[in-house]
Amino acid sequence: MGAPVFVVDRDRLVTGIVVLDGAEGHHAATVTRLGVGEPVVLTDGAGRRAEGVVAGADRDVLLVDVRTVVDVPAPRPRFVVVQALPKGDRGEVAVETLTEVGVDVVVPWAAARCVARWRDARGAKALARWRTTAAAAAKQSRRTRFPEVTDLAGTRDVAARLAAATAGVLLHEEAELPLAGLDLPADGDVVVVVGPEGGISPEELATFGAAGASSYRLGGTVLRASTAGTAALAVLSARGRWA
Numbered sequence: 547m548g549a550p551v552f553v554v555d556r557d558r559l560v561t562g563i564v565v566l567d568g569a570e571g572h573h574a575a576t577v578t579r580l581g582v583g584e585p586v587v588l589t590d591g592a593g594r595r596a597e598g599v600v601a602g603a604d605r606d607v608l609l610v611d612v613r614t615v616v617d618v619p620a621p622r623p624r625f626v627v628v629q630a631l632p633k634g635d636r637g638e639v640a641v642e643t644l645t646e647v648g649v650d651v652v653v654p655w656a657a658a659r660c661v662a663r664w665r666d667a668r669g670a671k672a673l674a675r676w677r678t679t680a681a682a683a684a685k686q687s688r689r690t691r692f693p694e695v696t697d698l699a700g701t702r703d704v705a706a707r708l709a710a711a712t713a714g715v716l717l718h719e720e721a722e723l724p725l726a727g728l729d730l731p732a733d734g735d736v737v738v739v740v741g742p743e744g745g746i747s748p749e750e751l752a753t754f755g756a757a758g759a760s761s762y763r764l765g766g767t768v769l770r771a772s773t774a775g776t777a778a779l780a781v782l783s784a785r786g787r788w789a
Contacts, residue, residue, distance in 0.1 A: 549585035549597070550578060551685045556590040559615055563601060564588060566608040574608040586610050591684065591692035593618045618690045621787060623712060623736045624650045627775045628704050630657040630742040631664065636772035637672065638679045640740075643776040645683035645693050648783055652680065652695045655704055659744035664698050673698065701750055704739065705757040711737040714759030716746065717778055719768050721761035725778055728762060730786045738782075740775040 552570045566574055566588070574580050580600050588596040588610060595616050602609035627649050629640055641652055654676065656664065664672050677695045684692040699707075708714035712734025715725065718741075730736065739746070739754060746754075751761070764777055 548688050549587045550574070550580070551587045551589060551688050553591055553681075553685070554588045554596070556592065556594055559588055559590060559594050559596045559612070561596075561612050561615055564596070564598070564610045564612050566610055567606065571608050572606040575603045575606055580608060587688065588612065589690045591681070591690075593620065593691050595690040620691060621648070621650065622733050623731050623786070624734070625779055625782065626651040626653065626707065626711070626735050626737045627779065628653040628655045628699065628707065628737060628739040629775055630655045630740055630746075630771055631660045631662040632743070632770075632772045633662050636770070637662070638675055640772040640775060641676045641679045641695065642683045643773070644779060645680050645689070646687045647776055647779045648689075648787060649693050649775075649779060650691070652676065652693055653704065653707065654696070654698045655739075656698055656700055657742045658701070658747045658750060660742045661744075669698060701753060705753050707735070707737050708739070708754055708757040708759045711735040711758070713737070714754070714757065715739065715778070716751065716754055716759050716761045717741065717764065717774050718746065718751070718761040719763060721763040723760065723762045725762040725764055725781050726785070728782070728785070730782060736782065738775060738778050740771055740778070743771050 584600045596612045597614050598610045598612035601611040712731040713736045715738045
């Protein structure tokens with residue numbers, strides 16, 4: 547089992563003794579109950595990674611003897627998943643598994659056929675849950691770079707992302723092109739659009755096609771909106787990052 551990961555401000559990630567306190571210190575010392583000599587990884591969530599061992603522990607505070615500090619470069623290409631809002635807690639499921647397979651940016655999308663709607667305080671709470679889920683999943687999967695979860699996007703926002711992307715992918719069950727055949731670019735953004743349970747509307751398909759996106763299928767079965775993006779990133783990662 548790998549060393550647990552905890553988040554620390556970037557300017558504190560230096561060699562020597564680092565004090566891990568606050569919520570992260572409480573989790574490390576009181577919940578995880580790490581002891582002297584056990585390995586620990588500290589990160590700012592933006593690429594800086596420090597490795598060390600526990601030098602001392604007290605209530606809600608951990609002293610970490612940091613031995614090495616490195617800056618991990620951002621992966622290329624960058625994976626951006628535009629996720630139509632699923633019902634209930636399936637949005638958090640999507641964010642969690644997307645984070646585990648390496649998504650770099652998650653864009654919540656208010657698609658025309660979404661049943662779920664983010665309005666006012668309810669929408670703010672839902673977005674906060676997505677962001678909390680992404681951070682927790684990044685720590686659990688021992689990532690050094692945590693994914694960004696953007697503000698809620700409309701169809702025009704998504705079209706603008708697709709127009710600026712190196713590769714734009716629309717997941718569609720009736721597409722002729724298999725996603726496994728996509729030539730993955732070496733750099734830039736690969737934007738994958740996951741529609742709602744009711745599918746991407748014809749108007750949205752036309753808008754995204756005009757922005758330069760192409761439709762691809764994953765296979766012969768239809769996946770849920772909360773799992774299709776994760777499956778797509780697994781396919782793309784197998785052709786690139788995991789190869």
